[in-house]
Amino acid sequence: MSLLLKNISLPLAHFALEVDVEMPKRVTAVFGPSGAGKTSLLDLIAGLRSPRSAFIQLNGDVLTDTAKKFSVATHRRGIGYVPQDLALFPHLSVRQNLFYGRKSRENAGMLFSFEHVIKVLEIEPLTSRGVTELSGGEKQRVALARALLASPRLLLLDEPLASLDEPLKEKIIPYLIRIRDEFQIPMLCVTHDRFVALTLADEIVVLMGGKVMQTGPVSEVFTRPANAEVAKFAGVETLQPGKITSVADGLATVNVGSVTLTALAPATASRDVFVCIRGEEVILQRDAAIASSVRNRLSARVLSLRPEGALVRVELDAGFPLFALVTRPACAELELREGATVIALIKAPAIHLVPR
Amino acid sequence: MTAVEWQIVGFTVWVAALSTLAILPIGLALAWALARGNWPGKSVVETLVTLPLVMPPVATGLILLTIFGRHGVGGFLQDTFNFKIIFTWRAVLLALSVMSLPLLVRSARTAFEEVNPRLEQIARTLGAGGWRVFFTITIPLAARGIVGGMLLAFARALGEFGATIMVAGYMPGKTATISLAIFEDVQDFQDTKAYHLLGVSVALAFIAVWTSEFFLRRKKPT
Numbered sequence: 001m002s003l004l005l006k007n008i009s010l011p012l013a014h015f016a017l018e019v020d021v022e023m024p025k026r027v028t029a030v031f032g033p034s035g036a037g038k039t040s041l042l043d044l045i046a047g048l049r050s051p052r053s054a055f056i057q058l059n060g061d062v063l064t065d066t067a068k069k070f071s072v073a074t075h076r077r078g079i080g081y082v083p084q085d086l087a088l089f090p091h092l093s094v095r096q097n098l099f100y101g102r103k104s105r106e107n108a109g110m111l112f113s114f115e116h117v118i119k120v121l122e123i124e125p126l127t128s129r130g131v132t133e134l135s136g137g138e139k140q141r142v143a144l145a146r147a148l149l150a151s152p153r154l155l156l157l158d159e160p161l162a163s164l165d166e167p168l169k170e171k172i173i174p175y176l177i178r179i180r181d182e183f184q185i186p187m188l189c190v191t192h193d194r195f196v197a198l199t200l201a202d203e204i205v206v207l208m209g210g211k212v213m214q215t216g217p218v219s220e221v222f223t224r225p226a227n228a229e230v231a232k233f234a235g236v237e238t239l240q241p242g243k244i245t246s247v248a249d250g251l252a253t254v255n256v257g258s259v260t261l262t263a264l265a266p267a268t269a270s271r272d273v274f275v276c277i278r279g280e281e282v283i284l285q286r287d288a289a290i291a292s293s294v295r296n297r298l299s300a301r302v303l304s305l306r307p308e309g310a311l312v313r314v315e316l317d318a319g320f321p322l323f324a325l326v327t328r329p330a331c332a333e334l335e336l337r338e339g340a341t342v343i344a345l346i347k348a349p350a351i352h353l354v355p356r
Numbered sequence: 357m358t359a360v361e362w363q364i365v366g367f368t369v370w371v372a373a374l375s376t377l378a379i380l381p382i383g384l385a386l387a388w389a390l391a392r393g394n395w396p397g398k399s400v401v402e403t404l405v406t407l408p409l410v411m412p413p414v415a416t417g418l419i420l421l422t423i424f425g426r427h428g429v430g431g432f433l434q435d436t437f438n439f440k441i442i443f444t445w446r447a448v449l450l451a452l453s454v455m456s457l458p459l460l461v462r463s464a465r466t467a468f469e470e471v472n473p474r475l476e477q478i479a480r481t482l483g484a485g486g487w488r489v490f491f492t493i494t495i496p497l498a499a500r501g502i503v504g505g506m507l508l509a510f511a512r513a514l515g516e517f518g519a520t521i522m523v524a525g526y527m528p529g530k531t532a533t534i535s536l537a538i539f540e541d542v543q544d545f546q547d548t549k550a551y552h553l554l555g556v557s558v559a560l561a562f563i564a565v566w567t568s569e570f571f572l573r574r575k576k577p578t
Contacts, residue, residue, distance in 0.1 A: 048477045074480040087478040091496045100492075101482030150482045 001026050001154060001186030003045070006055040010044060012037055017044075017210040023188065027180055029201035030190045031221070033233055037210040038190040039084070042156045045188070046081045047074040058154060080152030084159045086143040088131045094142055095127045101150025111151035112183055120182050121145045121175055137168045141175060148183065155179075157189040161196055173199055194235045198222065206230050228274045228354050236352070237279035237313075237323035244271045244353070251348060257320025262295040263351035270355035279313065279325035281350035284342045286334055294345040298322070302340045305331065312336075318344050357552050360528065361537075365556050368533040371445060372513035375452035376506050379460055383509075384502065386457075387464035388494070392473075408519075409458040417522025420450060424523065447524035448531050455516050456509035463508060463572060467501020468494065500571045507568035514560050534560075 001023065008019040017037040030038050043049040045056060047063065050071075056064040058079075063072045080101075089097050102114070118124050121141045126134060134142060140160070147155060160176060161169045173196070180187060180200060191197050197204055197218065204221040206214040214226035225231035232239055242256040244265075252265040256275050266273065283294070300318035307313075312331045314324045322344060326336075334342065357365075389395070390402055408416050424430040424441045433439040441447050471494055479489045495502070517535040524531040526540050534557045541550035 043477075046477075046481050048480070073485075074477070075483050075485050077481075078483075079481060081478060081481040083474060083478060085474065087472070087474045089475060089479070089493060100479065100484070146482065152481075 001028075001188075002057075002059055003028075003154065003186075003188065004055070004057040005041075005045070006057075007053055008041075008044065008051060008056075009053045010037075010040055010049065010051040012040055012210065015210045017041060019207070019210075019212055021205055021212050021215060023203065023205065025202035026184075027187045027189070027201050028203045028205060029197040029218075030188065030205045030207050031192070031194075031197045031234070032207035032213075033192055036192075036207045038192075038207055039158055041207065042081065042158055042188070042190055045154075046079050046156060047072060047077050048081075078151070078153045080147035080150055080155040082143045082147050082155070082157050082160065084162055086139050086163070088134075088139055088143055088146070090131050092131065093127075094123070094129050094131060094134070097131060097142060098123075098127065098146050098149055101146060111185075112148055114149060116182075117145050117148050120178050121148075136164050137171055140164065140172055144175065144179060148179065148185070153186065155185050155187045157187060159191055159193075160189060161191075161193060169195075176200055194222070206234070208233065222278070224352055225276060225354060231274060231276045231352070231354055235278075236276040237325070238275070238277040238282075238321070240275045240320050242273050242275040242353070244273060252353060254351075254353065257318075259298055259319035261346070261351055262348045263353050264349050266353040266355060273353040273355055276352040276354055277322065277346060277350060279323045281346060282322065282324035283345040284314065284324055284326060284330075284334060284336070285345065286342060288343050292345065293347075295348040296344075296346040296351070298344045298346070300342055300344045302336055302338055302342065304338060305336060316342070316344060357556075358549075361549065361552055363529065364532050364534055364537045364553065367445075368514060369560070371448050371533065372452055372510055372516075375449050375456060375513045376460070376510045378449065379453050379457045379509065380506065383457055383460040383505075384464055384495075387461045388468050388490075390461070391465045391468035405461050406458050408455050413455060413516065413518025414522055416454060417451060417519035420447075420454060420519060420523050424450065442523055443525050443527065443531065445524075445531060448520055448533060451519040451523050452513035452516050455519050456512040459512050460502075460505040460509040463505025464498065464502045467498035467505070470501070471497045504568045504571035507564050507571065511561055511564035511568065514564065515557065 003023040005019050005021050008017060010017040017040050019041065030041060032038055040049065044051050044054060051066060053066045054064045055067070062070065063077055064070070089100065121144060123141050123145055126138055126142060161172055164172060177199065179185065189196065189200055201218055204216065204218050205212055206221060208229055213230050214221055222234050225234050225236060228239065240256050242254040244252045244254050246253045247265045250265050252263050254261045254263055254273065254275060261275065298318040300316040300322060303315040303317055305312055305314055310327060311325045312328055314326060314336060316322045316324060324344065336342065386405060390398065421442065422428055430441050433441065441450060476489050476493050479493045484492065515535055517539065520533060521536060526532055526536045534553050538550045538553050
């Protein structure tokens with residue numbers, strides 16, 4: 001996929017959506033908090049909203065060019081759209097819903113066969129039902145299948161898991177992955193869920209307050225957030241203000257709270273930084289005597305423990321508030337409980353300094 | 357009930373039904389434009405459409421008489437195509453249509469407004485053009501309100517008097533509807549005839565309003 005969004009400007013209620021970004025990867029996630037303008041961006045790409053200005057190009061075909069007053073009608077764009085509320089047609093059966101887009105494209109050549117889509121999404125037993133008789137997860141799969149059966153050249157997904165509860169999310173994710181891999185279809189997925197972005201996307205565009213904050217490969221955005229806002233939102237657990245006191249040999253010494261940390265020196269000259277540490281990067285141990293290569297060894301007190309699925313989020317006082325994510329067995333083995341003292345180990349490269 | 361009375365009932369039902377069908381295309385177009393669009397002059401059109409509902413029907417009739425009379429469009433139509441409107445059954449149709457249009461538009465408009473625009477938008481992303489979306493998504497989802505509005509319009513047309521008497525007059529066998537006949541019968545001291553027609557009109561109105569209530573009642577949330 002090559003989706004080019006240039007010079008996009010769309011006034012929204014509280015801010016303007018202003019985007020200039022190229023999406024060269026097959027699966028891109030637009031990642032940002034609710035109300036960042038993500039859905040409006042999808043609407044623009046699908047041709048459902050008129051922007052103040054925009055140049056939108058998909059695989060070389062111009063879809064919108066306000067400078068030339070040119071816009072391809074929504075139904076001729078060949079862009080599938082699964083909205084957050086799924087928008088299944090309530091007066092039609094599941095089968096009629098599935099065939100709705102199929103009829104429109106009868107002459108345009110089918111990309112995906114009905115049987116294939118039905119099989120991949122496992123909706124064969126649902127086809128004779130009414131839409132209102134479906135569960136949340138079933139509705140999701142039907143909406144995905146309906147969009148695919150119209151043979152789109154780009155699939156837009158708006159918060160694909162937002163309407164589902166936690167156990168259902170885990171059931172739907174594999175279907176999304178299957179769609180991505182089986183049909184090799186370009187996808188643009190809007191989400192505020194870090195998990196979805198990490199699982200599905202090759203590349204992430206971080207959208208906040210209508211502006212693109214950062215673009216890059218998944219790992220980079222989550223480990224090297226461009227600024228404090230992105231860091232906070234992208235789920236970097238620890239985010240504390242610090243001050244760089246010295247830089248030597250590419251390593252920076254930073255004062256945070258009452259302790260001093262060693263981190264990789266940032267590219268910028270700013271001394272005032274946010275110190276970002278992901279919970280997964282923090283290692284906890286009981287015995288202080290073990291020697292290791294880890295630069296930062298902090299004596300910390302456990303403030304609270306909060307189970308999160310297979311993991312436990314440990315809140316620590318290490319001279320500054322620090323969060324660690326450990327597995328449940330590890331938590332039991334270390335006999336972690338409130339008030340316990342542990343050693344927190346953080347490798348220098350795991351500490352990300354963002355200028356503030 | 358005499359043969360003449362049955363003829364009057366038959367004519368009334370027929371012309372009322374015809375007027376309901378006649379206003380359907382323009383009524384739905386207006387309702388849709390008012391529900392979805394945001395265009396200059398919308399409030400003026402909105403008011404004009406509702407006007408016949410609140411104006412004295414006789415006044416509406418006089419306006420129609422002026423427009424379609426000898427010195428208006430009617431004169432031209434009669435001279436050019438020998439097409440007579442005033443004081444024919446066509447005038448009855450015209451009066452009933454104008455008087456019942458607001459009821460259809462108001463019900464259909466509410467029904468259109470209740471259709472989630474997101475469904476129409478997603479239908480478009482599935483490759484459906486404007487007309488296909490309108491006929492396969494919008495109309496079916498608004499069907500209850502539209503049918504309810506049609507029945508109300510039909511009921512209104514059945515009982516129309518003021519505008520009809522102005523443009524069509526009372527001509528037994530030609531333009532006489534139930535309401536006109538009741539009025540004339542009472543004038544002529546033919547009370548029995550009037551009561552026959554009264555019974556019929558009450559029954560017809562009851563059925564029409566009762567069924568329209570059924571359709572206009574909000575669907576239970578599923």
